[in-house]
Amino acid sequence: MRTEPLLVVDDVVVRFGGVTAVDHASFVARSGRVTGLIGPNGAGKTTCFNVISGLQKPTSGRVRFGGRTISHTPVHRRARRGIGRTFQRLEAFGSLTVGDNVRVARDIRAGLLGAVRPSRGDVGGLLERVGIAAYADERADSVPTGVARLLELARCLAGDPKLLLLDEPSSGQDETETEAFGVLLRDLAAEGRGILMVEHDMDLVMSVCDELHVLDFGEVIATGTPAEIRSDPAVQRAYLGYSDAGSETRTDLQPVETTAVIPAVTPSTPRNSAEGALRAMSTDFHGDPGGTS
């Protein structure tokens, strides 16, 4: 009998009013593997992360972690069971230094006793590991975006999580930094952690991930190895917006110059068409340096 994967997302639906952000999504992430979650903007990737980490209640569906259903477990308990995450829109503690950000994570981990008797724990080592030790004494709201993302990762690692949810971890990094980051990811996976990553840098995704899930309009439209995904017609359609992708198969998934027509969004435009307009504008999913999408 095969053991259950570390994380199982089972038929999860999330609706906000009339908008379905996640539509019967099912996918898994395994220990020791890097799993990618990709898809165009607005495909529901971050909402999936919110459901897994407990910040968002799903309308229906289940989340299982380590063989137990955690759909109704509060955020902090999921964290204590070993789910760590970073945020697409950064959530570093801006008024604290980079080092103190990690110290807070360590203190939370240590629990009540830690509040009385500060636990040891290698804050410097964690910063060193993600490569931002030089920023230890700077305020977190003054460091570059790329550093803040790595800080969130270091903060996460202070809790020694079994599963890491990384939301666009490499945006704001340059090429060499991304390369180093890829090595770090493989390292973390080699320690036996499961990594589930939302990422728009396709080079990184294709080189680091063991398995990919592609989301579009909240649905999982494809699952497979990077090579399989690269040649999947449904993925081409979702990314490129072609109704018939079979005739023109692209193999690189590089950014496409789209001449997206931006319809005028007047205040009176109904919500649905405004959404459509936003989707049209954001077809250029690739390379969003600020991560402000």
Added chain:
Amino acid sequence: MSSFIAYTLFGLFSGAAYAIAASGLVLTYSTTRVFNIAHGALGMVLSFVFWDFSVRQGMPTLLALALVLLVVAPAIGWFIARFVARDLGDAPASVSLVVTVALLVMCIGVATQVWPQESRTILPFFAGRTFGIGSATITAHQVITILASVVVATGLYVLLTRTRIGTAMRASVDNPELLRLFGGKPEQVAALAWMIGVSLAGLAGILLVSTVGLDYYALTLLVINAYAAAMLGRLTNLPLTFLGAMGLGLLTSYFPGYVHLDGFLAQVQTVLPALFLFAVVVALPQAQLRIGQVKGIVSAPLPSPRRTMGWSAALLLLVALLAGALSEANLLVVGRAAAFGIVMLSMVLLTGYGGHISLAQLAFAGVGALTYAKLGEPTLAGLAVSVLVSAAVGALVALPVLRLTGLYLALATLAFASIMDKVVFQADWAFGFNGLLPAGRLSFLGHSVSSTGAYVVVMTLFLVLVAWAVLVLRRGVVGRLLIATRDSAAACGTLGLDVRWFRVGLFALSAGMAGLGGALYAGLRQNIGSGDFIYFNSLLLLLFAVVAGVTSVSGAVLGGIGLTALPELQSSYPSVAGMFFVAIAVFAILLAKEPNGIAGHLFRLGRWAQDRVAPRIRANLPRLPGAGGEDDLASESEGVAHAH
């Protein structure tokens, strides 16, 4: 049956007036994202203006009404939109809250200054004209009010859905930038919303004034009914707001008619709207944990322990010297400042470090004072019990409001404070209505601190100890967690912190501190009553805390002194008493975006003096003997540099 109709008619009348007020509130909020705490206060001021025009100057009623609603009110609204509320929508909830509280206090200041206390009456419209409905009668004034609410409702509906500017108003709240991009002018839209909003506040005030009376506070606080109705419509839904207002009007009308009012229930009746508000705010589905951008605030620098020790010693010495020199009456003032200082320190912990705005700190102080007086055990043990009871009440309040933040938390705590004030403190088993309870001076190991001078020194000692405790907490693990939860509660949750229970603990700790202040104050005065904990003063407490600097211990001490000085100054210069309110409000509005308040400026001044003036003095004085404080100064300026 006839009484039922009469109650219904009166309920519809009050409901209609609340609906007019609430719809103004909703219009301003849904367009500018500023919840105007001062809505009722503006209505109060406009009612006074109406009185001035129609009664004092003898204008025809219709002309006076038109002038107030179509000229004066829009002018005030435009002024607020232009100079006070600008950019407030994007600011943190705490900033817009403080600014509108300041506006409220300013209104009261202006009204008391321009129209000093005297008996004034405004007759209802068409006084004496009544219509019979069955066996009940309805006055012409009530009919006009109900009709006016229908006109307002229809007018707003047409404005928002059928006109260009109305569409722009609805768009503006979602995204003013996008509106600007498409040729709209968010500033104009906001100005219009404020103009209409203030005008509706005026209309509601004028319609209610013949029932409520022309009173500074009654009209101002009547707005709680409007808050409650607006909250039911989640501050954006006008039909639900109207429904809520009518429901509340009927409820407050039926309640005294059909519930046998004696003792407890009679008091409950006065807080029905507050209960309604509390229930609505707590029951409302809340937004999920906020996920946003990295934000940090520049905190006031933390002083080094040596520096803290130095200032503490200086403060104690000063008070000890004063204790020997001052008269009994002046000593009471100093003691009062120390008590308020302790209450302010509870706000430093909760608001300054934790980022939660509570308008119930004075109520917690009242709980401490009440427990201390009721126990009749003026010892450290009695004091400790008072603190524990306050802490327990604080935790109890925190439980239902666990999920609330910002504005919602502030309103829920305001409602709680008014309930405590009216139902608990004024109850016969507590202080009693206008009653006083005796309270003893503290005694240590059997020695009572009976002289006022000595007692004031003891209070100052407690102030210093609490300040130390706050600083120790801030420097340690808990302080780091406090800042972290303020910056991002969501991140703390995903790191494994149970944010809600952390907050319950924080509320309990803060309430306990406020309770200590209250209990010590009771001992100082040797008697204490509900009049010392009027919930309106919670608003002043917040203003002084923010103006003086709610992020630092020094700010708390300054705030305590300021809050004590205010009534003293007002009674010394009664001719300009209202101007003091106006002054503090102006300060608060100017300082609202400076998170560290006056204390922050003082720290900066101190740093400037160290950097610029001190070297010069040192250069002129060849050798300073015993420059012991030098490393201390260095560490302080490091702290400052660090914070920037």
